[in-house]
Amino acid sequence: MADILRISEVSVRFGGIQALDHVSLSVAPGEAVGLVGPNGAGKTTLFDCISGRRRPSGGSVTFDGRSIDGVPGYKRARLGIGRTFQRLEVFPELTVREHIIVAERAHRGVGALWRDLLNLSRVRPEEQERVDAILDLVGLDHLADVPVAALGLGTCRLVELGRALACEPKLLLADEPSSGLDHNETDSLAMVLRVVQRERAMAVLLVEHDLQMVAKSVDRIVVLDIGKVIAEGRFDEVLAQPGVREAYLGAGA
Template sequence: MTGTDDDMAHEPGTAAAPTAPSGPALLDVDRVGVRFGGVIALDELSFQIRPQAICALIGPNGAGKTTLFNVISRLYTASSGSVTFDGRDLLAVPPHRIAEVGIARTFQNVALFPGLSVLDNVRVGAHTEGSNGFVKGLLGLGRGEERRLRDEAMGILERLELAHLAAKPAAGLPFGTLKRIELARALAARPRLLMLDEPANGLTHGEVDELAETIRHLRAELDLTVLLVEHHMSMVMAVSDHIVVLDFGRRIAEGPPEVVQNDPAVIEAYLGTSE
């Protein structure tokens, strides 16, 4: 297997993933099944993520990766199984409370408010942190709290080198910049688990490299646990502590990058042959 963005090997000069964290699982996915009529999207899927680990969920298109994201974020209801987050039954949490338990996500397609400024888009992500709520903040109510949330949002933009764009509307900004703004919005919710759904999709090679560094730094600086769905295998292999491989909704391999990339079942799923 060769070192490109579409295979399972390391890019030359890319740092290896750090040693996987140990300890009790923060996220425990146990025998989760999802059916849409007669279609099985997830089939008895189980895996765990340790605190402060970066776990990548990979597999061919249609393998069930985004379906699992939607189960964890409560956009979909699991047909069977359980998902436990820090000892809490996540499937009993209503969708509008997911951010409050410490989970935030990004989406495959950028989902920003184009007419709002970059700063206000990030402040949307902080709505669970303020008792007054984002809308009241925009109306000028609860000014002390609104100022605090604004300062926190600016701090996140500075961390991601976006502060110079704070007053600009999101509309018309480059796609790679919009992806970083969406990441900033997710961080504004102060998550313990950050779920990134194809964050490198549509980025240039240079932007993908920058994103990999950003994910590593954010994990270290904010004590984040990261669940990542991504097709850029060079980035996956560089940043991940642990990888779970899906095919047709089932887990076919699991382990550290150096083990997964040489697993015959993984090679067959991606290339159609185990040779």
């Protein structure tokens, strides 16, 4: 099957820093790929090039069979590229369900105005159904009517994931979703990611420092170091390579 995402020779330069240096990688439909590497390797910069937040100085990105170079970020989201952020972006006073409703409406272009998006007293039955399905998928049905302000960080990360899923992405970009979570929360997030990837046949590109979570969540990893892909393949095989261990643990590893 044709790749859902194909990155070819993408480069980004910030002043004297080559943040990405001819990076190429592909993700198949429904595949989960881990993007790992030390701090400053260029992982977030690569996500920015995929989601349209940053324009590479060279190379190209193809999504779902067409070039998206020059396509603005909001259109890429409509095409099916979803994203969760490293820094949490939620509205404390809205409930879990309301977060999903707003995302779902924005995605469908239901309300042209913020007033329509936020008119939460009028939820149509078919809307309700889709929202309930997402709450169920991320395991938040029992917390649906709780304001997000009352929830812990781990649960908020699930809200963010639910919100990204409301946009029915074909590819989800997750940037350090376990950051700030404890061991149990990380485990349950990894499990939910796996379930949604399989049930929705959604491809996932996961940036994550917690390598145990990566091992549980992906089919394959790509290692980035100082802007270059230095290895890719099965998790255990790649991690056993001396060059990869060196990049992580320093010379002599």
